[in-house]
Amino acid sequence: MKRVRDSISKFRLAVYIAGLIVFIIFPLVADEYIRHIAILGMLFAVIASNWDLTLGYAGLFNFAHGAFFGLGAYTSGILAVRLGLSPWIGILAGVGVAVIVSAVVSIPAIRLRGIYVALITFAFSQLSVLLIVSQHTITGGLQGLVGVPSLSIGDFRFRDSRVAYFYLAGVFLLLSTLFLRRLVNSDFGLSLVALRDFEEYAISRGVPLSRQRFLSFVYSSIFTGAAGAIFAHYLLIASPEFFGFSFNTLFLSMLLVGGTATIYGPIVAGIALTYLSELLASLGPIRFMVVSVLIILTMRFFPKGLWGLINGRFTKRGSALPQFTDRAEDASQPAEIDTIQSQGSPSVEN
Amino acid sequence: MLLKVENLVAGYGKFEVIRSLSLEISKGESVGLFGPNGHGKTTLLRCISGLVDARSGDVLFQGENIKNHTPGQIVDMGLIHVPQGNTLFPRMTVLENLKLGAYSRRAWEKRLENISRVFKLFPRLEERKSQYARTLSGGERQMLSIGLGLMGVPDLLMLDEPSLGLAPKIKDELGQAILEIAQSGVTLLIVDQDIELLLGLCQRLYLIEKGQVSLETEEEEGIQQQEVLEMYFGRVAQ
Amino acid sequence: MTIDFERIIAILVSGLVSGSLYALMASGLSLVWGTLGMFNFAHGALVMLGAYAAWYFSNPAGLGGGLLLGIPAAIVLIGVGGYVLYVLLVKPFVGRPGADLIVIITTIAGATFLQNGVQVVFGPRYKQLARVLTGEVRFFNTAVGFQDLIVILVAPTMLLLLALFLKRSKLGLAIRAVEQNYDSAQLVGINAGQVYPLTFAVSAILAAIAGILLGGLFFILPTMGSEPLLRAFIVVVFGGLGSLPGTIIGAYIIGLIESISGFFLTLYWAPVVLFAVLIFVMIVRPTGLMGRE
Numbered sequence: 001m002k003r004v005r006d007s008i009s010k011f012r013l014a015v016y017i018a019g020l021i022v023f024i025i026f027p028l029v030a031d032e033y034i035r036h037i038a039i040l041g042m043l044f045a046v047i048a049s050n051w052d053l054t055l056g057y058a059g060l061f062n063f064a065h066g067a068f069f070g071l072g073a074y075t076s077g078i079l080a081v082r083l084g085l086s087p088w089i090g091i092l093a094g095v096g097v098a099v100i101v102s103a104v105v106s107i108p109a110i111r112l113r114g115i116y117v118a119l120i121t122f123a124f125s126q127l128s129v130l131l132i133v134s135q136h137t138i139t140g141g142l143q144g145l146v147g148v149p150s151l152s153i154g155d156f157r158f159r160d161s162r163v164a165y166f167y168l169a170g171v172f173l174l175l176s177t178l179f180l181r182r183l184v185n186s187d188f189g190l191s192l193v194a195l196r197d198f199e200e201y202a203i204s205r206g207v208p209l210s211r212q213r214f215l216s217f218v219y220s221s222i223f224t225g226a227a228g229a230i231f232a233h234y235l236l237i238a239s240p241e242f243f244g245f246s247f248n249t250l251f252l253s254m255l256l257v258g259g260t261a262t263i264y265g266p267i268v269a270g271i272a273l274t275y276l277s278e279l280l281a282s283l284g285p286i287r288f289m290v291v292s293v294l295i296i297l298t299m300r301f302f303p304k305g306l307w308g309l310i311n312g313r314f315t316k317r318g319s320a321l322p323q324f325t326d327r328a329e330d331a332s333q334p335a336e337i338d339t340i341q342s343q344g345s346p347s348v349e350n
Numbered sequence: 351m352l353l354k355v356e357n358l359v360a361g362y363g364k365f366e367v368i369r370s371l372s373l374e375i376s377k378g379e380s381v382g383l384f385g386p387n388g389h390g391k392t393t394l395l396r397c398i399s400g401l402v403d404a405r406s407g408d409v410l411f412q413g414e415n416i417k418n419h420t421p422g423q424i425v426d427m428g429l430i431h432v433p434q435g436n437t438l439f440p441r442m443t444v445l446e447n448l449k450l451g452a453y454s455r456r457a458w459e460k461r462l463e464n465i466s467r468v469f470k471l472f473p474r475l476e477e478r479k480s481q482y483a484r485t486l487s488g489g490e491r492q493m494l495s496i497g498l499g500l501m502g503v504p505d506l507l508m509l510d511e512p513s514l515g516l517a518p519k520i521k522d523e524l525g526q527a528i529l530e531i532a533q534s535g536v537t538l539l540i541v542d543q544d545i546e547l548l549l550g551l552c553q554r555l556y557l558i559e560k561g562q563v564s565l566e567t568e569e570e571e572g573i574q575q576q577e578v579l580e581m582y583f584g585r586v587a588q
Numbered sequence: 589m590t591i592d593f594e595r596i597i598a599i600l601v602s603g604l605v606s607g608s609l610y611a612l613m614a615s616g617l618s619l620v621w622g623t624l625g626m627f628n629f630a631h632g633a634l635v636m637l638g639a640y641a642a643w644y645f646s647n648p649a650g651l652g653g654g655l656l657l658g659i660p661a662a663i664v665l666i667g668v669g670g671y672v673l674y675v676l677l678v679k680p681f682v683g684r685p686g687a688d689l690i691v692i693i694t695t696i697a698g699a700t701f702l703q704n705g706v707q708v709v710f711g712p713r714y715k716q717l718a719r720v721l722t723g724e725v726r727f728f729n730t731a732v733g734f735q736d737l738i739v740i741l742v743a744p745t746m747l748l749l750l751a752l753f754l755k756r757s758k759l760g761l762a763i764r765a766v767e768q769n770y771d772s773a774q775l776v777g778i779n780a781g782q783v784y785p786l787t788f789a790v791s792a793i794l795a796a797i798a799g800i801l802l803g804g805l806f807f808i809l810p811t812m813g814s815e816p817l818l819r820a821f822i823v824v825v826f827g828g829l830g831s832l833p834g835t836i837i838g839a840y841i842i843g844l845i846e847s848i849s850g851f852f853l854t855l856y857w858a859p860v861v862l863f864a865v866l867i868f869v870m871i872v873r874p875t876g877l878m879g880r881e
Contacts, residue, residue, distance in 0.1 A: 115688050123866055245703060285703075289701050291697075295697040299690055421774040442768065450773075
């Protein structure tokens with residue numbers, strides 16, 4: 001048995017190394033357009049998978065996630081363009097602002113029933129757009145903020161290099177995914193799911209509802225804000241579009257088509273849908289229409305998303321929001337919840 | 351045979367509440383259902399009126415199998431269910447509530463004359479006709495519920511726990527009214543805890559336990575039913 | 589003295605116009621929330637469609653039938669649109685657990701679809717609806733546009749019609765019945781499966797009227813629906829979920845708050861004021877002014 005396990009892990013190692021090699025070579029051989037899509041895809045994958053934390057695992061109707069992204073972008077962009085600060089500082093600032101904002105939004109959100117959270121987070125998201133557009137002297141208003149500088153180290157400008165942004169995005173995606181995995185498999189992650197599926201029981205077992213919800217908002221905003229900042233320094237602009245219905249719908253589609261509460265689902269769907277969306281870019285607004293239809297079809301016919309379709313049979317829990325499936329089907333035994341309070345929790349995925 | 355239930359099986363989700371239940375009611379009869387709580391009496395009524403799906407078995411009303419009919423269709427046929435507890439439209443007036451009772455095609459045209467008939471039966475409701483339903487007392491609410499049912503021009507009227515939570519004096523009033531309704535030709539199926547009330551109103555009784563009929567009284571009055579009572583209370587005491 | 593008075597009239601008119609528009613938009617949302625318990629995130633898109641439909645039917649660049657054709661055509665078309673929206677985006681999910689979240693998602697997707705679709709068909713440049721009456725009237729030295737007056741008069745009239753419809757007509761009674769007691773409504777013979785789409789249609793008609801009025805006052809853009817949607821949400825929450833009178837009163841209050849803060853704090857801060865109002869309500873009195881829960 002140990003022999004089999006050894007050979008499986010050797011196999012895994014081989015796969016990882018092969019993957020690494022492919023990753024390193026990819027930007028050197030691929031043309032600019034493909035690289036561009038890949039970079040976008042990886043950044044969007046970060047955004048979508050982080051959204052999974054609040055919408056999927058915590059089951060919170062958070063519709064302010066796109067705002068974390070947009071505010072990260074604008075913060076970093078404004079600091080660079082108006083104050084001449086280094087983009088690296090801008091990224092940190094972007095994270096900071098996203099975190100603060102998520103904390104503020106979470107306060108009313110954690111006390112309210114599901115559907116009000118949708119309203120208030122959505123309202124917040126729309127209000128931030130209004131705010132940004134109205135302060136046009138600082139933000140560039142409806143036209144957006146132009147002249148955002150590229151990331152650079154000394155004289156080396158990322159934008160000029162074939163590989164820089166690609167490697168950065170890849171590493172970034174990796175860090176974000178490791179972060180999310182760690183969270184989800186920890187006591188924290190399990191407590192989120194417990195609150196989502198068995199709220200009263202979890203509370204009676206001492207799981208702090210407000211704190212966990214607050215934290216899930218904040219955690220989900222960290223890499224999202226950073227992604228926004230990196231995005232701004234890559235495209236060299238920041239635009240109110242980032243907050244719009246269309247972008248939000250795109251991220252939402254990645255999350256839903258990929259499969260909520262799975263992390264990997266939104267990542268795969270993120271890259272795939274970015275590719276799809278760019279493919280259709282020449283059709284202009286039609287691509288968002290396609291994405292919309294995709295969402296509706298997904299909700300109708302396979303609410304667990306792609307990841308759920310593939311993996312549904314293999315993981316102990318189904319991988320969708322419990323509300324989308326029969327509760328009984330997804331329910332874990334109450335005994336599993338006992339382990340939240342103890343050390344050494346069982347892993348959820350894989 | 352106005353209503354015939356044959357080997358009905360029904361429940362919610364994984365739970366089976368009614369397990370092969372059969373009963374029948376002839377036109378013009380008043381039949382009572384009693385038994386311990388949670389054993390399927392309410393579910394039975396909900397199944398007959400179409401709110402709950404039947405898993406197997408049949409429900410025949412006026413010869414037609416209504417097992418798969420929608421509640422609206424069943425109401426249109428003249429089978430009216432007055433449910434337990436909160437049955438009214440709280441932010442509408444007494445008058446509006448009664449109007450709603452006549453919503454079906456069968457009853458809509460006759461609503462005005464039927465409203466006066468209901469008011470004759472329950473004069474208290476006429477006094478309060480412009481009041482919001484939620485401001486009525488318990489007894490008045492029950493009267494309004496029954497009035498609502500009558501507005502549908504029922505051939506068969508099913509009452510679920512009409513006397514629940516009411517003071518004895520109101521119960522008597524209600525009982526009188528129900529008797530009048532029966533005398534006007536409406537067939538009645540009444541579910542209630544108050545066996546004395548049932549005895550006063552019904553020719554036959556069914557005891558429902560564990561989702562099945564466990565006892566049925568004959569169409570005689572007096573001794574047989576006393577025996578039934580003793581047996582029932584004796585059993586419950588066990 | 590005259591200066592203050594002018595200011596007051598201007599603020600009042602602006603507040604009443606906003607309040608009227610918000611009341612129209614929010615009442616549609618409130619109606620759907622009351623009966624179905626769901627929020628229609630595509631409501632703003634319906635407002636936008638109302639404006640575009642009216643433009644298309646009336647403007648020479650479209651069918652050129654003038655406002656006489658444009659307005660009724662838009663109302664009918666969007667009313668039907670509301671029905672279709674329900675069938676496609678809501679009906680398949682009614683009764684499923686978590687339907688309210690699903691419907692939020694599908695209606696967001698629907699809104700995106702419509703927003704982009706309109707852009708494809710009509711182009712992104714803004715349009716404008718012909719004014720019903722041009723010119724203005726003077727109240728105590730302040731100019732008040734006729735269009736503004738029309739809004740201030742039309743909106744309450746429509747709301748009155750809505751109230752009458754709900755109170756007197758059979759369908760209106762059915763809608764209220766489903767809202768107040770779903771089970772009893774069924775037992776009385778009401779078919780909720782028919783009431784729901786009709787409620788959506790009524791809600792869409794209200795949205796369309798709001799869109800037509802908006803289109804005459806401001807620019808018609810594919811994205812013009814998102815701000816009204818936001819305002820409608822704030823109003824519905826503020827005025828009290830499930831209470832139509834509360835929603836209407838709340839709408840006018842919010843309209844006036846906006847107008848006043850816009851004058852004294854400049855438009856920069858109006859969004860912040862609104863958000864503060866929203867947060868305040870949600871924390872202090874989640875059921876809103878007159879709501880029930």
